[in-house]
C-alpha cells in the first residue's frame with residue numbers, strides 16, 4: 001500500500017494512532033500508579049526523574065485541580081497540554097512547530113537544536129530533572145517522598 005503522508009485521510013489515521021498511543025500510555029501509567037509501582041529512578045537514586053509526579057498531575061487535572069497538577073509536575077502539565085492540543089488541532093500545532101523551528105533555525109546558536117528535536121527534548125528533560133532536584137528549586141519536586 002502506497003502511503004501519502006499529507007493526505008487528509010492519512011492525517012486522520014495519524015491522529016487516531018497518536019490518540020491510541022497517548023491513551024495506552026496513560027492507561028499503563030495510571031494502572032502502575034494505582035498498583036503502587038514507584039518510579040525506578042526515584043526508588044534507586046532517590047531523586048525525581050523528569051516524569052515523577054506525572055500520573056498524579058494527570059489525576060489532578062482530571063479533577064480540575066490545575067494548581068495541584070502543576071505542583072506535582074509542571075513539565076508534564078505543559079507536555080500534556082501540547083499533546084492534547086495536537087489531538088484537537090493538529091494542523092495548528094504543526095504550523096506552530098514549523099514556525100518555532102524556523103525561528104530557532106534563524107539563530108546561529110539555536111540552529112543545531114532546531115535540526116535535532118530529539119536531542120533538544122533529551123537536554124530539556126535532563127535540565128528539568130536537574131532543576132527539580134536542586135535544593136534552591138525544591139518547589140519543582142513532586143509531592144511524593
Ligand SMILES: [Zn+2]
Pocket residue numbers: 039040041042048049050051052053
Ligand atoms: Zn520518576
